[in-house]
Amino acid sequence: xxxxxxxxxxxxxxxxxxxxxxxxxxxxxxxxxxxxxxxxxxxxxxxxxxxxxxxxxxxxxxxxxxxxxxxxxxxxxxxxxxxxxxxxxxxxxxxxxxxxxxxxxxxxxxxxxxxxxxxxxxxxxxxxxxxxxxxxxxxxxxxxxxxxxxxxxxxxxxxxxxxxxxxxxxxxxxxxxxxxxxxxxxxxxxxxxxxxxxxx
Numbered sequence: 001x002x003x004x005x006x007x008x009x010x011x012x013x014x015x016x017x018x019x020x021x022x023x024x025x026x027x028x029x030x031x032x033x034x035x036x037x038x039x040x041x042x043x044x045x046x047x048x049x050x051x052x053x054x055x056x057x058x059x060x061x062x063x064x065x066x067x068x069x070x071x072x073x074x075x076x077x078x079x080x081x082x083x084x085x086x087x088x089x090x091x092x093x094x095x096x097x098x099x100x101x102x103x104x105x106x107x108x109x110x111x112x113x114x115x116x117x118x119x120x121x122x123x124x125x126x127x128x129x130x131x132x133x134x135x136x137x138x139x140x141x142x143x144x145x146x147x148x149x150x151x152x153x154x155x156x157x158x159x160x161x162x163x164x165x166x167x168x169x170x171x172x173x174x175x176x177x178x179x180x181x182x183x184x185x186x187x188x189x190x191x192x193x194x195x196x197x198x199x200x
Contacts, residue, residue: 041067042200044155046163050193053077053145056186058087058177059193060163063147068155069099070197072163074129076106076142079187081179083139084132085148087189088171092161093125095199096153103131104147112137118149126166127151128173139180155199164194 046062053059055078063073074089076082091098107116114134121128131148133139153163165175167189175189 043067044070044153044200045198046070046072046195047198048195049164050195054188055079057188057190057193058085058148058165058175060089060165060195061145062195063150069152070096070155071102071150071152072197073104073147073150075145075147076177076187077145078142079177079185080141081139081183081185082106082142082148082177083180084130084178084182085176085187086130086173087175088123088126088128088166088173089151089163089194090126090166091153091163092159092197095156095159095161096197097156098122098127099152099154101129101152102150104149106140106142106146106148107131107133109140110137126171128171130173133180135180153197158199160196160198162194163197164191165189167191 043065044067045065046060048059048061050057050059053075057077059075059077061073061075063071065071074087101118101120103116103118112133114137116131116133119128119130129149167175177185177187179185
């Protein structure tokens with residue numbers, strides 16, 4: 001067969017053939033930068049400080065995490081007559097940004113005829129939370145440990161810090177739980193019932 005006019009024949013030595021074959025095999029195996037190596041990451045974590053909650057203790061515990069977020073639950077231990085709750089949470093603003101909340105199952109018991117009200121206000125390095133049910137829905141009981149609310153924080157930079165209740169007395173929100181008649185319940189928001197967050 002005669003070569004096409006204007007074409008050029010290329011003759012390869014055995015060594016040249018070996019080089020071309022190796023190059024083709026490399027491209028065929030994804031060595032040209034199109035590999036599918038999985039991207040790995042380390043999830044954020046929150047280690048609670050209170051290991052053995054007593055009746056009436058309100059404490060923080062990890063509810064979930066990803067490579068970029070951590071969900072912290074505000075949990076009530078064995079307390080009856082929960083209708084309204086107010087508290088504020090301090091967190092390391094240099095490491096985390098407050099993102100959002102999800103109401104926990106405790107205030108949704110019944111289920112209520114009227115959706116509970118949640119007011120979440122970010123103020124400096126705190127998140128101020130107020131949650132209340134409405135009549136005719138009655139107050140609810142925390143049996144064992146049940147979550148009031150879940151707070152989501154987003155990663156900013158690596159580091160470690162404390163997320164805890166602000167009991168300094170400078171907050172506009174009183175750390176308290178009230179029943180449906182407005183009477184104070186024996187809830188404890190003592191310092192040290194938060195924990196340590198690790199941001200990789």
